[in-house]
Amino acid sequence: MTATDLLGWNRLDAFAVLVEELDLHGLHFQHVALCVRRAWLHLRRIDYAHLDEGMAMGEVLHGLSHARDRSTDGLAGLAPDRIDWEAGIVFEAKGSAGAVDAVSDQTAFYAVMLTAATRREWQAATHLLRQKRMRLVPVGPERLDRLWHSAQRLRGLHNPKASAPAAQRIPLCASCSYRHLCWK
Ligand code: SF4
Numbered sequence: 001m002t003a004t005d006l007l008g009w010n011r012l013d014a015f016a017v018l019v020e021e022l023d024l025h026g027l028h029f030q031h032v033a034l035c036v037r038r039a040w041l042h043l044r045r046i047d048y049a050h051l052d053e054g055m056a057m058g059e060v061l062h063g064l065s066h067a068r069d070r071s072t073d074g075l076a077g078l079a080p081d082r083i084d085w086e087a088g089i090v091f092e093a094k095g096s097a098g099a100v101d102a103v104s105d106q107t108a109f110y111a112v113m114l115t116a117a118t119r120r121e122w123q124a125a126t127h128l129l130r131q132k133r134m135r136l137v138p139v140g141p142e143r144l145d146r147l148w149h150s151a152q153r154l155r156g157l158h159n160p161k162a163s164a165p166a167a168q169r170i171p172l173c174a175s176c177s178y179r180h181l182c183w184k
Contacts, residue, residue: 006139007119009112011148012112018155026080027106028043029102030102031102034172035168035172036153037167040165041181043154048178049177080092082127087123088123089124090124091127094129104126105143105147109147167182
């Protein structure tokens with residue numbers, strides 16, 4: 001299966017229903033691929049980004065990179081950075097080229113959701129701001145499997161009775177805004 005078979009993914013509608021039911025956004029899929037504790041915190045809208053200088057700089061870079069694409073306004077639950085409606089490509093902008101799988105999950109999520117909503121095949125690309133280049137995100141079987149399993153994990157984390165997963169030291173902790181909470 002390739003990106004052009006997305007409409008044939010037999011979980012497409014079930015995935016879209018689950019996303020809507022849990023009010024999931026693209027960033028949830030990035031977080032859960034990086035760290036389940038981070039995803040649990042984000043699901044509960046616990047935000048430490050304001051304490052993090054690196055993230056603040058990233059926001060500035062993001063804001064300066066391009067005029068906001070107003071055509072994405074009103075897409076309930078979807079907030080990609082840019083959409084090429086004619087070519088059928090959805091773009092997510094990132095400051096750096098790291099965390100490829102997690103970032104690709106977030107970008108692919110938008111393509112999957114747009115495909116479910118419009119019944120038209122969408123492609124995905126990550127705009128790497130510092131590198132000034134695009135990275136195409138293949139939306140094939142492996143990616144779709146990852147998104148499905150991530151959605152199941154997010155469902156478990158979303159449960160009000162789910163307690164916070166324990167903090168585990170991983171390389172990401174050094175740049176994660178939640179380090180102020182996890183490792184104070
Ligand atoms: S600081 Fe580390 S353990 Fe805590 S949320 Fe971030 S990545 Fe996860």
